Each structure stands twice: as C-alpha cells, then as structure tokens.
Amino acid sequence: MIHLAIDIGASSGRHIAAWREDGELKMKEVYRFPNLPQEQDGHLVWDLDRLCREVVSGLKACKEQGIMPDSVGIDTWAVDYVLLDDADKPILPLYCYRDGRGAQAAELVHKVLPFDKLYEKTGIQFQPFNTIYQLYWDKVNGRLDGAADFLMLPEYLSFYLSGVKAHEYTNASSTGLLDARRRTWDMEIVTALGLPERLFAAQPQKPPVKLGQLKTDIAQQVGFDCDVVLPATHDTASAIAALPQKGTAYISSGTWSLLGAELEQPVTTPEAMKANFTNEGGVGTIRFLKNIMGLWLVQCLKRELKDQYSFAQLAQMAQAEADFDYRLDVNSARYLAPKSVMAEIDAECAGHGWPVPQTPGQYAHAIYQSLAHAYAAALDQLESITGEKFDVLCIVGGGVNNTYLNHLTWQAIGRPVITGSPEATALGNILLQEAAYV
Numbered sequence: 494m495i496h497l498a499i500d501i502g503a504s505s506g507r508h509i510a511a512w513r514e515d516g517e518l519k520m521k522e523v524y525r526f527p528n529l530p531q532e533q534d535g536h537l538v539w540d541l542d543r544l545c546r547e548v549v550s551g552l553k554a555c556k557e558q559g560i561m562p563d564s565v566g567i568d569t570w571a572v573d574y575v576l577l578d579d580a581d582k583p584i585l586p587l588y589c590y591r592d593g594r595g596a597q598a599a600e601l602v603h604k605v606l607p608f609d610k611l612y613e614k615t616g617i618q619f620q621p622f623n624t625i626y627q628l629y630w631d632k633v634n635g636r637l638d639g640a641a642d643f644l645m646l647p648e649y650l651s652f653y654l655s656g657v658k659a660h661e662y663t664n665a666s667s668t669g670l671l672d673a674r675r676r677t678w679d680m681e682i683v684t685a686l687g688l689p690e691r692l693f694a695a696q697p698q699k700p701p702v703k704l705g706q707l708k709t710d711i712a713q714q715v716g717f718d719c720d721v722v723l724p725a726t727h728d729t730a731s732a733i734a735a736l737p738q739k740g741t742a743y744i745s746s747g748t749w750s751l752l753g754a755e756l757e758q759p760v761t762t763p764e765a766m767k768a769n770f771t772n773e774g775g776v777g778t779i780r781f782l783k784n785i786m787g788l789w790l791v792q793c794l795k796r797e798l799k800d801q802y803s804f805a806q807l808a809q810m811a812q813a814e815a816d817f818d819y820r821l822d823v824n825s826a827r828y829l830a831p832k833s834v835m836a837e838i839d840a841e842c843a844g845h846g847w848p849v850p851q852t853p854g855q856y857a858h859a860i861y862q863s864l865a866h867a868y869a870a871a872l873d874q875l876e877s878i879t880g881e882k883f884d885v886l887c888i889v890g891g892g893v894n895n896t897y898l899n900h901l902t903w904q905a906i907g908r909p910v911i912t913g914s915p916e917a918t919a920l921g922n923i924l925l926q927e928a929a930y931v
Contacts, residue, residue, distance in 0.1 A: 495560060499568070501567070504528060505528050506526050510560045520920070530592075536592045536594065537588070538592070539573065541649075545650065548654070552717075565719055566726075567650045568730075573645070575644050584636065590622035591622065595621045595626035609766060611625070613761050613766075616760070617771050625669035632687065643692050648664065655704045657704040664730075666697075680693065700723055700925055701724055725922070729745045730776065731920075735913065735917040738913075741887045743886070750867075807854070810852070810857060816858075817862075865905040886902070887913060888911070889912070893913065893917075
C-alpha cells in the first residue's frame with residue numbers, strides 16, 4: 494500500500510508518499526509549497542482557500558508522478574480552527590494563532606475561570622493563542638452567533654477532501670477545552686464561558702480514524718480515489734509517534750521546539766503550572782512538554798535579511814562568530830510576531846548590557862545559543878516535575894539538520910543527544926495510516 498502524508502507547518506507544507514519494499518519504508522517528497530500568514534484588516538490570517546488548493550495540487554502531483562496512494566492523512570500545527578455555518582461552509586477569516594486577538598480575550602476568560610482552575614482541569618499551559626481564548630474572542634465579537642460547528646484546521650482539510658467531519662484527540666487536547674483525564678470536552682468550562690454547546694456535540698476520537706474516501710468532485714479533479722484517514726493530526730503528536738527510541742526526553746524541533754517526555758497520566762500540579770508545561774494528547778500517551786519559540790526566530794532573521802543566506806549558511810556564520818554566551822528570553826512575547834527580530838534582539842541585549850550583534854552570523858549565534866540554554870532549563874524543569882532522570886535527549890524534526898544547534902544543545906545539557914528523522918512528523922503520520930489497516 495502507498496500512504497500519503499500531507500504535513501503542513503507554519504512555514505511550509507509538503508506531500509510525502511511512503512510504501513514498503515521488503516519490509517523497509519521508502520519515502521518520497523511529491524510536492525511542497527510555502528505557507529505564511531497574511532495581514533488582513535489589522536489581523537494575521539491564513540488563506541484557507543489557498544491551503545485547500547495546495548492540498549489538491551499535491552494530490553494531482555501524485556497522479557502526474559505515477560504515485561497512486563491508497564490513503565491520505567493530514568497533520569498541521571495545533572490551536573487554529575475553522576468555524577462552520579449551518580451549511581458547513583467556513584466562516585472567514587481563518588485567524589492565525591500569532592494574531593493578537595487571543596491575548597485580548599485571555600484576561601476576560603481568566604475573570605470567569607482563573608488560570609489555575611483551567612490548568613487543573615485541562616493541563617494545558619498558558620499561551621495567549623490557545624483555542625479557548627480565540628473562541629472566547631469570537632464569542633465577544635459575535636462570530637459564534639452564526640457558527641453551527643467548528644473543526645481544527647487539519648480536521649477541516651480532511652473534511653474538505655472526504656465530506657466527513659470528526660474531531661481527533663491529539664489536536665483537541667491542545668485547545669484548553671478538553672478534560673485531561675477523561676479525554677472528553679470539558680462541558681463545565683464550555684458552560685462557564687457561555688460557548689455554544691452545539692460546537693462540542695461530537696467527542697474527539699483516538700487516532701487513527703478512517704473517515705471515508707475522497708468526495709466525488711475531488712476524486713475527479715485529482716484522477717484517483719483513496720481513503721482519508723485522520724492520523725495524529727497535531728503535527729507534534731505525529732512526530733513523537735516516530736521517535737526512534739522510547740523512554741527518552743525529546744525535542745520536536747521546527748518552527749517551535751517542543752521539549753518533553755511521554756507519560757501515562759497528565760501532571761497538573763502547581764509546579765507544572767508555574768513552569769508552564771503542558772499536557773497534550775499523544776498516541777496512547779500524554780505528551781508532557783514545554784513550548785519553546787524554536788527556529789521561528791531564525792526564519793524571521795532569514796526573511797529580514799531578504800533571504801540572502803540559506804539556513805545552512807546562517808548556521809555556519811553563527812559558528813564562526815560565536816564570541817558571546819547569549820541567553821535571550823526566547824519565549825518572550827516580543828518574539829511571537831516581531832516586525833524586526835533584529836531590533837528586538839538589540840533591545841533585549843541593550844537592556845542586559847550585553848554586546849549588541851553586528852553581523853548576520855552574530856544574530857544567528859545569539860538565537861542558537863539562547864535556544865540551547867532554553868532547552869537545558871526546560872530539561873531540568875522536566876526532571877524536577879516528573880521526578881524522572883533522562884539520560885538521553887532525542888531530537889526529531891527539521892532541526893535535526895542543524896548540527897550547530899545540536900552541538901550547542903549537547904554542551905548545554907551535558908548528556909548525549911541523538912537524532913531521529915528530519916521528517917518525523919510525516920513519518921509518524923504514515924505509521925498511523927498503516928495502523929489504520931491492521
């Protein structure tokens with residue numbers, strides 16, 4: 494069988510086909526497209542129509558290359574969602590999590606439900622872009638009045654292909670609206686916030702979930718038919734499903750760096766809350782982890798430098814100019830959607846009395862060195878909170894290719910660093926599609 498993983502991140506999307514030859518998994522990238530939010534009426538939004546077109550274009554590329562998948566599964570980042578009207582049409586715009594509207598609503602939510610109460614129930618760390626805050630902003634601004642349902646983004650794209658709606662557990666767990674222990678929607682939270690109960694009528698399902706086949710019109714466009722499967726639709730959950738070694742601490746390294754470990758039960762203690770760790774759904778596990786800003790900062794730097802340098806060149810330049818031990822607060826809100834990441838770095842360095850970077854390599858080094866220190870601090874917190882000792886740190890995802898950052902991480906944590914697949918998310922997606930046929 495041939496399985497197709499459509500893995501869409503906050504900077505790019507890719508269609509990766511996979512099949513077995515003599516028991517060995519073969520993978521081939523069939524299609525890739527850029528993906529960035531756009532400014533619209535003072536907000537950051539995603540172009541939903543374009544995302545749908547790119548998904549279909551990648552399926553057409555499969556047919557053109559003689560690859561006929563038996564199934565397709567889509568994963569994306571978490572927290573963003575599509576509101577649907579009573580005709581199952583999207584209510585636009587589709588807001589991007591980096592937009593500031595969630596932060597505006599968070600204070601209002603916490604007046605109704607203090608964060609410590611939310612954390613005790615959901616185990617989800619505070620992030621101003623969490624779905625719970627975005628949905629409350631929608632409520633306050635009347636956007637929920639005409640909403641009959643909602644789907645997380647990968648669920649909507651799968652619905653677009655199959656015509657079947659379903660919620661999937663790993664992505665639902667990121668919303669701040671799911672009971673961490675029961676793994677069902679927390680209707681006490683929904684009721685307290687006055688969110689429409691109709692949006693939560695269907696409970697999340699554990700992956701993998703076979704939805705059905707392509708809609709007739711989609712099958713006609715792409716030239717073949719196949720099953721649509723919900724893998725772990727949260728990209729990090731798919732990536733962790735592909736860890737080469739279980740029982741280790743891990744970093745899923747990409748636009749975000751997610752550092753944590755797989756646990757059997759959630760940890761919702763005051764210590765975990767204070768450290769801002771989160772309990773997200775995994776494949777049969779709880780992914781107890783911390784969100785760290787990650788390679789987003791390097792992506793911002795690369796764009797600000799007008800893409801003069803590749804990521805590999807920036808890493809080489811950073812290594813050549815590693816003349817100061819920077820410890821930027823990479824999780825500061827100033828770096829969430831900076832107009833100029835270099836200006837923000839300048840301001841933080843000046844505030845600490847540190848040397849202000851002068852060259853692209855120095856800026857890149859400041860980011861990489863600070864990420865490594867953030868990883869070390871988070872690993873220490875992970876061990877303190879869980880009472881476990883992790884002798885190895887496993888890195889998967891696109892950051893695997895950044896040997897300089899991996900070296901700085903090894904220096905910072907003082908223990909072995911091993912690496913898995915740079916395409917761990919697509920690999921986990923594919924492994925879960927395979928599991929749907931067992």
